[in-house]
Amino acid sequence: MKWRVVAIILVIALIFPYMIVAETENDDGMMNQLDLLSDEVLHLVKAQKYEEASRMLNYFTDQFVLATSTSTAITRESLRTVTSVHQEVVEEIKKEQSSYESKVQKATKLRILMDALSPAKEPMWHEMKGPMLSTLGEVRESIEAGDSESFHTQYNTFLSLYDTIYPSLKLEVEPATIQQLHTRIQYIDQYRRDVMVKEEGKRELELLNSELEDIFDTITDDEADPSLWWVIISTGSIIILTLSYVGFKKYKGGKKKEKNPES
Secondary structure, three states, X not given: OHHHHHHHHHHHHHHHHHHHHHHHHHHHHHHHHHHHHHHHHHHXXXXXXXXXXXXXXXXXXXXXXXXXXXXXXXXXXXXXXXXXXXXXXXXHHHOOOOXXXXXXXXXXXXXXXXXXXXXOOOOHHHHXXXXXXXXXXXXXXHHHHOOHHHHHHHHHHHHHHHHHHHHHHHHHOOHHHHHHHHHHHHHHHHOHHHHHHOHHHHXXXXXXHHHHHHHHXXXXXXXXXXXXXXXXXXXXXXXXXXXXXXXXXXXXXXHHHHHOOOO
16 A cells, blocks of 8 residues: 555656646746737737727637636736736727827737736847937936927827836836836926926936836846847837827827816
């Protein structure tokens, strides 16, 4: 009897590591599939095929539910984050008054998030360092030039870029660091007039730039997956260039409300 127990224990000891590897590979396969589905959603949105994108998002939901029910690799935080961003995309696509650029931005947000959750060499959001710091540099230049209109437009563009990577950022960066960064960004947004004219506000902007650099610099500097570069280049350029126009409209809308508070 004892030898049978020993034999069973030995078999389990030999098989268990392979079971773990198989489960890990299965989890990776599911996340890769969801990553590809988010990529297809982005393709459809960019092609303005919104009905097809909506159907693909429904299929994404089915596959995500299946993945989360069988996987132990997806944390509760990841589950909440994906669910929230997915819902944002669904709602944005349904809005008839929503702009093309806004729809692309939301779809890109989901795409970058799923890439961050997939077993890629380097998450796509890591490559947003250049565009974000460059836009922030333009914000500072607008302040130095005393150009209020350009300042508001460029900062709105920065906020759009930040919103795009924020869910992915939370998955990899320490919560305390993210909270500090988020608080500073909100402070600058809320007290824009002070940032324009007061030295304290300008220091907040410099600290924001420094914190962003630190976050990106602490990330492992591996080469990005070449297959992901098309999103960084094509979609990144859309966000950076066209959201400047969106930011300008948002600024003008705010100025109009200031002049006509009862409208």
